[in-house]
Each structure stands twice: as C-alpha cells, then as structure tokens.
Amino acid sequence: MPITSFANSPLETKELIKMVGGAPLVIKLLEGTQGKGVMLAENNKIAENLINAFKSAKVNILIQEFIKEAEGRDIRCFVIDGKVVGAIEREAPKGDFRANLHLGGKAKKVKVTLEEKKMAIKAAHIMGLKIAGVDIIRSKSGPKILEVNSSPGLEGIETITKKDIALLMIECIEKHCRKIYKI
Numbered sequence: 001m002p003i004t005s006f007a008n009s010p011l012e013t014k015e016l017i018k019m020v021g022g023a024p025l026v027i028k029l030l031e032g033t034q035g036k037g038v039m040l041a042e043n044n045k046i047a048e049n050l051i052n053a054f055k056s057a058k059v060n061i062l063i064q065e066f067i068k069e070a071e072g073r074d075i076r077c078f079v080i081d082g083k084v085v086g087a088i089e090r091e092a093p094k095g096d097f098r099a100n101l102h103l104g105g106k107a108k109k110v111k112v113t114l115e116e117k118k119m120a121i122k123a124a125h126i127m128g129l130k131i132a133g134v135d136i137i138r139s140k141s142g143p144k145i146l147e148v149n150s151s152p153g154l155e156g157i158e159t160i161t162k163k164d165i166a167l168l169m170i171e172c173i174e175k176h177c178r179k180i181y182k183i
Helices: 013-019 044-056 114-126 157-161 165-181
Strands: 004-006 025-029 038-041 061-065 073-080 083-091 106-109 131-139 142-149
Touching: 013 044, 013 061, 025 044, 038 044, 044 061, 073 114, 073 165, 083 114, 083 157, 083 165, 106 157, 114 131, 114 142, 131 165, 157 165
Parallel strands: none
Antiparallel strands: 004 061, 025 038, 025 061, 073 083, 073 131, 083 106, 131 142
16 A cells, blocks of 8 residues: 555644645545545645644545656556456546546446456455455555445446446355355
8 A cells, every 4th residue: 555644643733734745745534434534735845734624624534655757547456355347547627636436537338457457356355355446556566455445335336347236245145145144
C-alpha cells in the first residue's frame, strides 16, 4: 500500500508529512465514503494546516503518499468468496485525482494481472471478508492497495463487466449461511 500514517500518531505534524515523502500527499477522513473526505495537499504548508486543523478538531485522518503516476486511475477488484469476479478501472474526472464514480469518475473494463488478483484476494482474506471491493493503484514500484471496502457498491461493475455481481453475492451469503446453520 502507499506509505501511510495516522494523524493521531505521537509524531509531530512535520514528521508525519516527511514520513510519507512530503507533498503532494493525500489526507483521508477515516469516516469518509465514496471519495468524500479525501483531499490532496499540494504543498507541505497546506498539508500542515489541514492536518493540524483535523488534529485540533479530534477528527480521525490518515496521511498517505500521493502516487502521481496513477494519473487519477485506480482498479476496483470485486472479490467474492476468495475469487476476483470482476474488475474495472476507474478514472477521475478532469481536474480531480479521486476516481470514485459517485464523484463523476468514469469506468471501463480492465484486465488485472495475476499479482493484482492475488493481492485483492489476500487483502479480502486478511480482513476476514467473503465479499469485498479492493481498490488497487498501479505505481512505478508495482500495484498498491488503497483500501478494502466491506460494503462495496455495485455502481458500474455489473454494467461494465456484464456480470450479475449481486446474484454472486447472494449465492455466497446463502452458501455460508447453509454451512453455519447446517441447512
């Protein structure tokens, strides 16, 4: 994953910024969803001001290395029961770096590498999730996991992949309920 630090760390703000490689850097609200609460601090002074403001308001945030070469793109791998059942590449609208479809991003079908599939499956497994949306970014040093979503939306994935992801989710839930309740 990109170099990441939490703002409630005992480190001073300048040390946190230095730890992730300096600006530009990404600041994320931990309670945010669908790209809301994700900001790009383009220089160290802006980063310092934002981090200190959130710290003083006792808002939980993380600070993350900005992967410029991704050019506002990420990959959403939909993992169900230990298998990547679909993947799309999302692209941020012009002037933004967040690729979320809810924020006007566009998506297209993408072929993921074996390494990306293994990463997505392992991330879902480590988090104990039978169903997950794993967001991956491609960088100069290889793919990196941005986040693992325990309640991934279906917007775009079914239309683009032409797969009934919702049905696959229901079948997975039924399968595990039968195991648990011995039905």
